Amino acid sequence: LAKTTQPISMDSYEGQEVNITCSHNNIATNDYITWYQQFPSQGPRFIIQGYKTKVTNEVASLFIPADRKSSTLSLPRVSLSDTAVYYCLVGAPALKNAGNMLTFGGGTRLMVKP
Amino acid sequence: NAGVMQNPRHLVRRRGQEARLRCSPMKGHSHVYWYRQLPEEGLKFMVYLQKENIIDESGMPKERFSAEFPKEGPSILRIQQVVRGDSAAYFCASSPPRTSGRIGQETQYFGPGTRLLVL
Numbered sequence: 205l206a207k208t209t210q211p212i213s214m215d216s217y218e219g220q221e222v223n224i225t226c227s228h229n230n231i232a233t234n235d236y237i238t239w240y241q242q243f244p245s246q247g248p249r250f251i252i253q254g255y256k257t258k259v260t261n262e263v264a265s266l267f268i269p270a271d272r273k274s275s276t277l278s279l280p281r282v283s284l285s286d287t288a289v290y291y292c293l294v295g296a297p298a299l300k301n302a303g304n305m306l307t308f309g310g311g312t313r314l315m316v317k318p
Numbered sequence: 319n320a321g322v323m324q325n326p327r328h329l330v331r332r333r334g335q336e337a338r339l340r341c342s343p344m345k346g347h348s349h350v351y352w353y354r355q356l357p358e359e360g361l362k363f364m365v366y367l368q369k370e371n372i373i374d375e376s377g378m379p380k381e382r383f384s385a386e387f388p389k390e391g392p393s394i395l396r397i398q399q400v401v402r403g404d405s406a407a408y409f410c411a412s413s414p415p416r417t418s419g420r421i422g423q424e425t426q427y428f429g430p431g432t433r434l435l436v437l
Contacts, residue, residue, distance in 0.1 A: 238425070247322070247409045247428030248361065291360065308353075308360040 208292045213313040222279040224312050226292030229273045235295040237268060237275045242289045242311070251290075252277070279314075287316045320345070322412050322429035323392075330435045331400050339395040339432045343412030350393040351411045351426060352378075352385060361409060367393060400436045407431045 209227040216222045228237070236255050240248035252259055254266040254275070265278040279286055291311040323342040331337050343350050348369055353361040363377040367387040378385065382400075387393040397404055411426035 240426075240428075245431075245433075247411070247431050248426075249428065250425045253425065308362075310360045 208294055208309055210290075210292055210309065210312045212310060213315065215315045215317060216282055217317050218283055219281050222282050222286070222314060222316075224277045224279075224290055224292075224314070225274055226277070227274045228292070228294045231272050231294055237266070237272075238293045238295070239264070239266065239275075239277045240291045240293065240308070242291065248291060248308070282314075282316045284316050284318060287314060289313050322410060322427050324408075324410050324429035324432050326432060327430060328433050328435070330437065332437050333401055334399050337397040337400050337404070337434055337436075339397075339408050339410075339434070340392045341395070341410030341412075341429060342392040343410075344427050346414060347412035347427070348415050349373075349413045350387050351413070352393075352395050353409045353411070355407045355409060355431075357406075364395075397434075400434075402436045405434055405436045407433050 207228070207230065210224065214222065214224060236253055238253040239251045241251050242248040252261055252264050252266045254268050256268050256272060258268070259266045267276045267278060275292065277290060289311040291308040293308055322344055325340050329337055329339070341350060341352070350367045352364040354364055355361045365372060365378045365385045366374040367385060369387055370389050372385065375385070382398045384396045385393065393410065395408060409428055409431045411428045413426050
């Protein structure tokens with residue numbers, strides 16, 4: 205069962221690069237890794253998804269080492285508006301009764317300071 | 319293309335009343351998920367539905383809670399005889415038809431949530 209572990213919180217300053225690492229030691233062979241962002245009083249928003257190596261989009265990069273037991277979300281040059289909670293989610297290994305694998309966990313609270 | 323819509327955005331109920339939460343998925347999406355989020359906590363999966371079918375309800379309390387996603391109309395999460403512990407934000411997400419056997423891989427698009435307060 206691919207339980208995820210993330211730091212509870214992180215602080216950064218505007219313009220810095222932020223890296224948030226998620227551990228998922230029991231990730232299954234075909235599981236994907238997805239990151240979501242949630243602002244206060246809003247629903248989560250998809251940021252990026254990957255399976256291995258590196259994925260980059262207009263918002264972030266996702267680095268996944270060869271063993272896939274962890275992943276790192278990289279946010280380049282953060283701004284105040286990036287202050288949010290970031291969740292790492294690993295795809296469930298089976299369809300039946302796999303709903304609990306969609307529990308997001310506590311996420312990482314990123315605070316960007318001026 | 320309108321996003322996932324949820325209504326009401328805020329709902330106040332007294333203990334013992336019923337709460338009905340509605341979710342309209344994005345156009346073309348046939349899968350709906352419901353989550354509950356307590357203050358300062360992550361989202362907890364409740365139920366996963368396709369049109370007219372409950373696929374996985376392993377996260378939903380056995381009593382007082384039910385969900386449906388009819389052929390026509392929004393998905394409904396119903397909470398009967400609400401108690402104070404039901405106070406939370408309830409989020410709905412939708413995704414396009416599955417392309418693999420693994421849930422959690424499809425990108426989920428979340429609605430703004432319904433904040434339920436039980437007095």
